[in-house]
Amino acid sequence: MASSSEIYFELVELSGRIVAKGTWSATLLANRLYQCAHLAKPGHRCRLLHGSREIKPITPLAALDLSLGICIQVVWLFSCAAARHSQSQAFAAIKADGSVVTWGDARGGDSSAIAPLLTEGVVQVCLNIRAFAAVKADGSVVTWGDAVCGGDSSSVAPLLMEGVVQVFSNNQAFAAIKVDGSLVTWGVATCGGDSSALAPLLTEGIVQVCGNMRAFVAIKADGSAVTWGGSGSGGDSSAVAPLLTEGIVQVCGSSTAFAAIKADGSVVTWGDAGCGGNSSAVATLLTDGVVQVCGNAMAFAAIKADGSVVTWGHAGCGGDSSVAPRLMESVVQVCGSRMAFAALKADGSVVTWGQAGCGGDSSAVASLLTQGVVQICGNAMSFAAIKSDGSVVTWGDAGFGGNSSAVTPLLTQGVIQVYSNIQAFAAIKADGSVVTWGSASCGGDSSAVAQLLTEGIVQVF
Template sequence: MATSSEIYLELVELSGHVVAKGAWSITLRANCLYHSAHLAKPGRRCRLLQGTREITPFTPLAALDLRLGTCLQVVWLSSSAADRRSHGYAFVAIKENGSVVTWGNAAHGGNCSAVARLLTEGVVQVCGNDSAFAAIKASGSVVTWGDANYGGNSSAVALLLTEGVVQVCGTNGAFAAIKANGSVVTWGDAACGGNSSAVAPLLTEGVVQVSGTDGAFAAIKADGSVVTWGSAEAGGNSSAVAPLLTEGIVQVCGNNFAFAAIKANGSVVTWGGAEHDGISSVLAPLLTEGVVQIYGTKYAFAAIKADGSVVTWGRAGNGGNSSAVAPLLKEGVVQVCGTNFAYAAMKANGSVVTWGDADHGGNSSAVAPLLTEGVVQVCGNDFAFAAIKADGSVVTWGDADHGGNSSAVAPLLKEGVVQVCGNDFAFAAIKANGSVVTWGGANYGGNSSAVAPLLKGDVVQVCGNHSAFAAIKADGCVVTWGAANYGGNSSAVAPSLTEGVVQVC
């Protein structure tokens, strides 16, 4: 029971699941609530909403209007530091009874008929790579389907996947499963990390987190050490920095071809292949302490430090060189988001700073007056950015054909937007009234006119893959649009998507 000096709150997902609840001191700011949410899904970023009002990490708890209730809505963002953007070609829906429905490109996981009898109940989580899916069941067992060469066939390790699995992570063509005893099981394309035999003795216990690049894995152990395997050119060989990875690692982030690890003392260690430029001697002194978060684009990294400054490295054309905006990145940055080629940093004052490839989001000068204040979320697809402002309006920039130009739907984006989701080529915005607005590559989900009557209200979640979208409505039905062969057309399984869906991935 909260006292007069405390405030009782519940953090609730769109599905109705309570992420966290309890009493917090009224003298605190909302960053304590974000921390509680992140404990539920480590590495994931989220937004907190009270009705349609954005609760930022800097919002004083004393400023919350309890007349609106004690429930805050948790909206998990589509991209994160821990999870690279999905480029899959199919969708999977988990229903409230634990069954699974799949559609999209059959060769890439859209057809699960071979294992359908194992997916009729008990599924609690699904992880996908580019060509296959792996489902964790309540029993701790794992079921896989999709391209056999890239993780869709796990028969070689089947006996190790019958129980105890708590997390699955994917590269482009392989999977790694963490078990409750801290061991790791891998399968799929050996060149993408599917074969971990070279480091097997190090993966029998103590693993607490696994991250991936396109072709390699990095596992953090409870003692703070890191174990890597997979393609050396993609970060699978960390021997050059091995002495620095024996202890103290608290986070590992991967881009396409390299890893960056944060140590408990705030320093950074990087390794990877030829596509990774590494940390220059000029930048190295800036990364010896104080780093709290790292974000990766295709070939670059950006690190946020405790003082709110940002340090970048890697390919200049992918955001690795931020010297042109360096004075604006010395303080106050609270979030960084990337396309494949550029970065956007949101500052505590609600302004946005961009850098990287000018044509793909690195140059926001055309909308600069709209980005000086009030921004509460930035979302990127492969080629463009979309920013939500506190008044519910949306600002876009980057490649015009792939979401950087939203003028065709501008009147619909002036107010009420609470979430934006991107696939590779387009964006979809959910409004407070549950309607959806889309723009970008018309054939890839930017044009939703074919299903427009179904998107006028009650949408609670939108998920994007390579070139299509799927929306869950409040009654548990699913609406799809975009490239038909990649999941935009779900007519083949339509009767199974009319009710009861709680998650789409």
């Protein structure tokens, strides 16, 4: 065991898999634990729980109650690279052997044309509305689906043969970060697939990319941000350019706007005013203390360090929170559907607001959302919540997965992660199997590949 100046911890997923273990100096903050967790799933965010208590990145390790044990539970949230729900109409699952299984809409769900390239070595899959891109362990990229949307990457093929570490997408284009910090883009030119106009700014130092429907934002190592793509969707950030030269640590998109968190906890917004690009109505609340921003199609919700939530954008889609008194403290995660939000509180309860038909009204399952929830996932019109006992609760539009009664017996226990695309959900269970529901044509029906989803699934995109 560690000495009195050091603390031994094990970071463990809900499945029981150990993500990391070791000793850390008691003088450090818990952000070191978060860094170790993020190495296990690059591009994903998580919550860390010690017993029933949430550990914040700023929590001193010395402040943790060691009587609760050495186990730190890792609860994976949605990808920070895609802060909104996926727009895809298909799914791709990576298995433990590095192979990929796809299903759903043929534009991406059918990967037969490049199947031999997906039998091993895949470490990440990124998808947009009609195409997929897979990063392999050797740093190469394989693409398929609609050619125009990036399924055909032949125009940049020499740049995707090695050195790629992560791929990001918006609705119709892709952007790949290479090991040297340069960026490669392809897909619909007007949506960011062509970044030649600012190529000199993308040759080095890129550390993160965020996309919305038609534009991209890249964060550089010096904290500056570079934007391109549809000008009305945030691709043109000239109105706030002086605020994007340094200190940017995270960017989130709505459908046609962006919100950036700076190192001082302030927020900068730009793009379509009606979709959250104009945050002037709540500007005084966004000058400091913001730690996370989530976007749906039409609005944003920001969590502050005190656990309160600030919303802006289209009022009827969650930009005006009708449940504000319940969002003044203890919020630890916010998730968006197309026009609604769901917030997870530290006590495991859930608060929803926005368009009722998009999951903003959770009254039908309210009694199931008062405690024990550890993760929320949303698609365009509905939500799914995982509880600490491994069961799943769903609400929202029935055809989009808000009604999971067809697979209820499979969702009563053992679920460790839920993923979504635009109209369906896929849940990974502790035994490595996958359960799907929602729109059949968008992957809610996985019967065609059922035999490939019974074991060994480690991630779904």
